[in-house]
Amino acid sequence: MRSAEYVRHDAVGLAELVAAGEVAPAELEAAARAAARAVDRLGAVVETWPTDDRPHPGSAPLAGVPFLIKDIGVTMAGRRTELGSRLAAGHVAPADSFLMRRFRRAGLVTFGRTATPELAYDITTEPVLYGATRNPWDPERSAGGSSGGAAAAVAAGVVPVAHGTDAAGSLRIPAACTGTFGLKPTRGRISMGPDADEVFHGLAVHGVVSRTVRDSAVLLDLARGPEPGDPYTAPEPSRPYAEEVTRPPGPLRVGVLAQAWGGRRTTAPVADALARTVDLLDSLGHRVAEAQAPLGAGWEDFVLAHARLSTANIAATVDALAAALGRPADASTLEPVTLAAHRDGQRVSGPQLVAALAVRNQVARGLARAFDAYDVLLTPTLPDLPPPLGALAEGAAALDGLGWTDRLLDRSPFTAVFNVTGTPAMSVPLTADPGTGLPIGMQFAAAHGREDRLFRLAGQLERASPWADRIPAVWAGHPTDR
Numbered sequence: 001m002r003s004a005e006y007v008r009h010d011a012v013g014l015a016e017l018v019a020a021g022e023v024a025p026a027e028l029e030a031a032a033r034a035a036a037r038a039v040d041r042l043g044a045v046v047e048t049w050p051t052d053d054r055p056h057p058g059s060a061p062l063a064g065v066p067f068l069i070k071d072i073g074v075t076m077a078g079r080r081t082e083l084g085s086r087l088a089a090g091h092v093a094p095a096d097s098f099l100m101r102r103f104r105r106a107g108l109v110t111f112g113r114t115a116t117p118e119l120a121y122d123i124t125t126e127p128v129l130y131g132a133t134r135n136p137w138d139p140e141r142s143a144g145g146s147s148g149g150a151a152a153a154v155a156a157g158v159v160p161v162a163h164g165t166d167a168a169g170s171l172r173i174p175a176a177c178t179g180t181f182g183l184k185p186t187r188g189r190i191s192m193g194p195d196a197d198e199v200f201h202g203l204a205v206h207g208v209v210s211r212t213v214r215d216s217a218v219l220l221d222l223a224r225g226p227e228p229g230d231p232y233t234a235p236e237p238s239r240p241y242a243e244e245v246t247r248p249p250g251p252l253r254v255g256v257l258a259q260a261w262g263g264r265r266t267t268a269p270v271a272d273a274l275a276r277t278v279d280l281l282d283s284l285g286h287r288v289a290e291a292q293a294p295l296g297a298g299w300e301d302f303v304l305a306h307a308r309l310s311t312a313n314i315a316a317t318v319d320a321l322a323a324a325l326g327r328p329a330d331a332s333t334l335e336p337v338t339l340a341a342h343r344d345g346q347r348v349s350g351p352q353l354v355a356a357l358a359v360r361n362q363v364a365r366g367l368a369r370a371f372d373a374y375d376v377l378l379t380p381t382l383p384d385l386p387p388p389l390g391a392l393a394e395g396a397a398a399l400d401g402l403g404w405t406d407r408l409l410d411r412s413p414f415t416a417v418f419n420v421t422g423t424p425a426m427s428v429p430l431t432a433d434p435g436t437g438l439p440i441g442m443q444f445a446a447a448h449g450r451e452d453r454l455f456r457l458a459g460q461l462e463r464a465s466p467w468a469d470r471i472p473a474v475w476a477g478h479p480t481d482r
C-alpha cells in the first residue's frame with residue numbers, strides 16, 4: 001500500500017480493509033514505517049522497533065492497524081520507556097501495563113513510541129533527550145505538549161490514532177496545535193495500573209489523539225474499564241461510544257467562556273474562531289449563551305495547589321528513578337525546570353498537600369454545579385495560536401516550581417481545570433486562522449461520566465464542518481514525503 005492511499009483511511013477504515021482481505025497487516029505496517037521516515041524531520045517518533053504482534057485479520061476490532069504509544073504512562077514489555085528524560089535513558093520496561101494489554105487485545109500493531117517533554121511536565125514537546133517535536137502545519141512552531149509527538153505523528157499521517165496522556169491538557173493542547181481530535185476521558189475511565197493507582201493525584205488520564213472522531217470513540221471503548229486494585233472507576237456508558245458518534249445530540253444548552261478564570265487573555269484570532277464556532281452551534285439548533293461557571297477557588301490558590309500537587313509528584317518520580325537506575329538527580333540528568341520542580345516538591349509538607357487536595361475538591365464541586373445549567377461548556381482550547389519553538393522556555397531556568405507551573409497555566413488556562421475536576425473534555429479542530437492557516441481547537445467539556453454527550457456532539461460537528469481534507473505542510477501522503 002502506497003503512502004498516498006494509506007493516509008486516506010482512519011483506523012476503523014484500515015481495520016475494515018484488513019478484515020475484508022484487501023490488505024495485509026504487514027502491508028499496513030510497512031506503509032506506516034514509510035510514513036514515519038517521510039516525516040522524520042518533525043521529531044514526532046523517537047523510536048521504532050520490530051513488531052511481534054501478528055493479529056489474524058478480523059480477529060479483533062482493530063486487527064492489523066499500526067499504532068504508536070507515548071514515551072510515558074504506558075509500558076510495553078521489552079521496550080524502552082524513557083519518559084523524555086536523560087534520567088531514564090535506556091530504561092526497558094519489564095512488563096506490559098494494563099492499558100498495553102488492552103491495546104494488544106484490540107489488534108493494534110504497536111511499532112514505536114512518540115516524543116514527550118521531560119516527565120510530561122510541559123505544554124510543548126522540546127526535551128533535551130531527543131530534541132524538539134515540530135508542528136506539521138509550520139515546523140518552526142510547537143506541536144504542543146505533552147502528547148506533542150503523538151499529535152504530530154497523527155496530523156502528519158504516520159498513524160491515524162496514537163496513545164497519549166493528559167494531566168493538564170496534554171491531549172487537548174497538542175490536538176489544538178496540530179488540527180487533530182483529542183478527548184480527555186473521565187477520571188477512572190481507563191486504568192493507570194498496575195504500577196500506579198493514580199498519577200498526579202488523579203489529574204492524569206490516558207487517552208488518544210486521532211484524525212476522526214470515530215477512531216477516538218472506538219479506542220475508548222476498547223481501553224475503558226476497571227482493573228483489579230483500581231482506586232475508583234467511572235460509570236459504565238449505556239452503549240458503546242462508537243454508536244454515540246452517529247446519534248444526534250439533540251438541542252444542547254451550551255455555556256460559552258471566551259476568557260479563562262485566570263491566565264492570559266484570549267487573542268483576536270482565537271476569539272474570532274470561537275465566534276464562528278458559536279455561529280455553527282446556533283445553526284445546528286443548540287442554545288448558546290455566555291456561561292456563568294465560577295471556578296470554586298481563586299486563580300492564585302488554584303495555581304498554588306496545582307504546583308504543589310505537580311511538584312510533589314515530580315519529586316517522588318525523580319527520586320524513585322534515580323534510586324532504581326543508580327543515577328544522580330542533577331543537571332547531568334534533568335532539565336532546569338524539572339530540577340526546580342524536584343526541589344520544590346521535596347519541600348511540600350503533608351499539610352500543604354492535603355490543602356492542595358482540598359482546593360481540588362473546591363474546584364470539582366464548584367464546576368459540577370455549572371453542569372446543572374449547561375449540558376456542555378465551550379471554551380477555546382488555547383488562548384493563542386501555537387507558539388514558536390523555544391518561546392515557552394525563555395527565562396525558564398530562573399523559575400522555581402511554582403513559577404514554572406504558573407507559566408504553564410498562564411499559557412493554557414482553559415484545560416487544566418477539567419483535569420482537576422476529573423470530568424471529560426475534548427478539543428475539536430473546527431477552525432483555522434485565516435492569516436496563517438494554523439489550526440485552532442475548540443474545547444467542549446461535560447459533566448462527570450458524560451463522554452457519550454461529547455461524542456454525539458463531536459460527531460455532529462464533524463459532519464457539519466469536516467476537517468479530514470485539511471492537509472498540513474508536512475504530510476506523509478505528499479509525493480515528496482513518500
